[in-house]
Amino acid sequence: MKLYEQTAAQLSRLLQKKEVSSVEVVQSFLDRIEMVEPYVKSFITHTPAMALDMASSADSRRLNGEEMNPLAGVPIAVKDNISTAGLRTTCASRVLENYIPPYDATVIRALREAGMPLLGKTNMDEFAMGSSTENSAFYPTRNPWDLGRVPGGSSGGSAVAVSTGMAPLALGSDTGGSIRQPAALCGLTGLRPTYGRVSRYGLIAFASSLDQIGPLALTAEDSALLMNVIAGHDPLDSTSLPEAGPDYASGFDGNVKRLRIGVIRENVSDHFDPEVTSAVLKAIALLKEHGAIIDEVSLPLTDYGLSAYYLIAPSEASSNLGRYDGVRYGFNAGGDNIEEMFSRTRGRGFGPEVKRRIMIGTYALSAGYYDAYYLQAMKVRTLIRRDYESAFRRFDILIGATTPAPAFKIGEKTSEPLQMYLSDICNITDSLAGLPSLSVPCGINTDGLPLGMQLTASPLNDSLLLKVAGFLEQKRDPLPLRPVVKLPEGGVI
């Protein structure tokens, strides 16, 4: 088996036993990138030299006998909305096309300390606004399971990099499904941690009260290893949770006995793709077979959740994105006076979806509309939180499909924003409630596309999600870890 085909946990073991060097590992992924990247376009910025440098420094630290994180030497790809000192961070936007941050995000510092080489910055929907990675200002990323389809979004680049073996791990960010939905569409495990569990410092804000950084990985164990690197309290983020994180990688004992699982009626729906629903039901049956207590639960506020989300997130975005005015950094379109400079810079610097959300958000916060839109949405958010609180008095985990359907075709929904928004319908409400939520693969449909199932827990129970996902990996019928990429010119890689 080639190095790039290994999971992060496998690579970690090889590295710890000094059977391979990090430089060899990184080189394997760089070679793979060279081969696959032209077909899928996962990355915005490649950093091969930096990756090799960091790899060789990880190797010498290990040779010196330094106590190191298990993932030391295992490389990673990072979504391009996470600030990297000295390395351009674009948010897939023209407005930040040449922006080089002078500081590292807290998670990047954690990766550096752990000795994880950075392979590059991955493509995304501009400012993380989108569900297909088609809103990147540069180019769309393609789904390796079917190059004619989208990988999901907004963390599509990160998902595809892991899915194709261009990186063993990746960081994404999830505001309303941006980790879980592409994970489902690319056959990965994607965790949106409890809000406040992973520092947002250095994550370029889309919607501050919803954004969370999280791992995209091949397995639950890989996700857990990465959580051990990035989770924890950060004094630079006032919304960071004060509790120290647990060891996410321990306790994968494969036991779901007496685990109380609530099946969310609205997310295992007749309106969904039947293959999705049957894959989810099959996984639920498996859990039941192994002693989990299964019951149904309704979260009737889901419909309102989508509306509330599309008011709260754009409202915060309209404010967060005000700073891209051309004065201090990033794109500046010039103008005869300050107002012209502002409007030209923003008019030309932002893509249509970003502008649409800025306008929605500006409207929702405007005098005279604030009460009816923003405030009303915040009230709905509180009700959703209460709904979950009462559900978690009965259940340990809530379960449903991650997406109503598998990956859709490129261009299929770009002209219909509302259809695009609906692809996140299952991911929105737990985002609003700040809950940890994870997508785990649960099947492959007849077209050979991966299907995902979503598990949600109460705050700070991220590790429970990883354990249940790990259980499913072990007990279900085996699924391919990665796609065989069929090339348009024929042949496979």
Added chain:
Amino acid sequence: MAYEVVIGLEIHLELQTCSKLFCGCGTAFGQEPNTNCCPVCLGLPGSLPVFNRRAIELAVTAALALNGDIQEESRFDRKNYFYPDLPKAYQISQFERPLSRGGCLQIEVDGNRREIRLERIHLEEEAGKLIHSGDSIMGSEYSLVDYNRAGIPLLEIVTAPDIASGREARIFLEDLRSVLLYSGASDCKMEEGSLRCDANISLRPAGSENLGTKTEVKNMNSFRSVEMALNYEAERQENILAAGGKITQETCHWDEEKKITVPLRSKEGSSDYRYFPEPDLLPLALDSSFIKNIAASLPEMPAARRERLKEQYGLSSKEAVLFTTNRQLGDFFEAAAQTYSSYKNLAGWVQGDLMYQLRESGRSIEEIDPLRFVELLKLLDKKDINRPVAKELLAEMVLNGTSPEKLVKEKSLGRISGSDRLQPLIEQVIAENPAAAENYRRGKDKALAYLVGRAMALTAGRADPGELTKLFKEQISR
């Protein structure tokens, strides 16, 4: 028709913290542009604010000193607008739930006590500073921006419309400054921009309860210009109303050179700041023991001190105000009063000759030893020295810190008295000024003063003038 003036003030005050409100950058004034900056105060993408605990302590201190009702839970909001001095395109401020509600300040205007109520006090962040190549941002070839100031903690104090004249506004501001200086919350340096004031002003028929249409006056750079600007604006409004006109609600700029208010180009409608709760910060929860501890450590406030000075030392209103406004001078007075009980005399010397000598020498009051000062006054009281000598000694003491008693001994500056020592002097002066002596003899009283003056001059002011007068009178028989 008689009108009454209604004024409300909005004061912005930089709090005296070492670091900014949401990051660790320094707050020192006068640094190289854009050197006290970091990703947070520059609003770089991805950066996040974190509370500066000291700023919150100082804000609570100031609000308590102004009798505000500190809210155990307050919240920060974003005030959104585009301007190049605002790095994030929003200012983190407090809108719906301020740090403190209510409060008041007692002031004294021409001997009458007035209570000015406060609406609210809240905490927010300062913006950067723009320097335009021309007059304004739209009329400039280019503008420069310095973000050193961006993120410095600002306290906004909003008064009720309780102020009735420009003069009252000035007195309010002076008293407010005293309170804030006493509390230690701010250095209140208007010239460095650490205290700024905008005003809302309207007129209404005397005795009416309804508020008239107001204008907002900005750009007043000193307490004096606040008084002048508001007096000017009140008169301008009165002239319009008296001529049957209507006031337009607008923002005016005080032109310091021309001494007039000039309406700014008004934009249609009012600006919409799209306030909403700042998602990057948790609500600010202050437990009651935190508030109580600060309240317990507050020093005596100026109004209380003023009253106490009058009562305890029998000082006049004017003196009490001086010793309150000039806190150090008042502290000096009180320290000296511990060992000197002629308070009126002490107060007179402190505000008169001592202040004069301080100005002359460039020394500050903190450098002067109140015990030495008392020494001097006691020498004078015992008639060991004369007033002119006392003044000389005071100058020497202020400049070099020399003990007056020691100086008297060293330079033998003691008073010359007794007819045996003065008789030869009398004779000498009469011999040298026969015409004056003759004039006095013929009934001109003024000539006597001249002769005494000559004798004083010859003894460098040390002779006892009373005794001299007596001896001259005896010597020159009319």
